[in-house]
Amino acid sequence: MQIETKFHGEMEVSKSDLWQFPKGMPGFEEEKEFVLLSIEGNAVFRVLQSVQTPNVAFIVGNPYTFTEDYSFKIDEPTVELLKIEKPEDIFVLGIISLKDPFEASTINLQAPVIFHAENKTAKQMIVNDESFSLRHPIGESQSSAKEEA
Amino acid sequence: MLVLSRKSNETIKVGDDIELRILEVKGDTVRIGIEAPKSVDILRGELVQSISETNTEAITMDATLFSQLTKKK
Numbered sequence: 001m002q003i004e005t006k007f008h009g010e011m012e013v014s015k016s017d018l019w020q021f022p023k024g025m026p027g028f029e030e031e032k033e034f035v036l037l038s039i040e041g042n043a044v045f046r047v048l049q050s051v052q053t054p055n056v057a058f059i060v061g062n063p064y065t066f067t068e069d070y071s072f073k074i075d076e077p078t079v080e081l082l083k084i085e086k087p088e089d090i091f092v093l094g095i096i097s098l099k100d101p102f103e104a105s106t107i108n109l110q111a112p113v114i115f116h117a118e119n120k121t122a123k124q125m126i127v128n129d130e131s132f133s134l135r136h137p138i139g140e141s142q143s144s145a146k147e148e149a
Numbered sequence: 150m151l152v153l154s155r156k157s158n159e160t161i162k163v164g165d166d167i168e169l170r171i172l173e174v175k176g177d178t179v180r181i182g183i184e185a186p187k188s189v190d191i192l193r194g195e196l197v198q199s200i201s202e203t204n205t206e207a208i209t210m211d212a213t214l215f216s217q218l219t220k221k222k
Contacts, residue, residue, distance in 0.1 A: 027205050
């Protein structure tokens, strides 16, 4: 199918590339289908692009690239919604707020996006523990992130 | 909006399987116990609001900012 994207122009995606977000995302409840697009020349970040609305595109990255100490419990509603059976079923990405200068950019650790790789269902889960940062700076870890890429 | 008055230890049933119990009222703070099926998300309203705002903020980056990413290896 043909979709329109915010940064990649029009592109062809296959049905098997679609991620279902049964509940949408906070503030974007109507957006139920996304694709993960890679960014040319950049292995650290990807784009989580809505299939329905070209303008709804989030930059996402592996939170463990930007913080050493990050662990949380997947809550029951998420386990049920995504039908998670074992830890290997899932992977986690964080939503990045890009800023100018780049070093001021942040990642949301309070609400990670959980992806079930097998059934292609995903959810932005809000961690019910307010010690997690909504705006964790990513600038200082950027040099190490580059090396990992 | 339905408005109900409740005293300490009184409950409100929402549908068949959600029960809210007023545990304690102290000054301007009310402690509420919630019993709901495991599949129901229970979250503080302000927290959901700030996540929505952060999401909205995250999609406002423009093409110029995005183009910086393609140069970072």
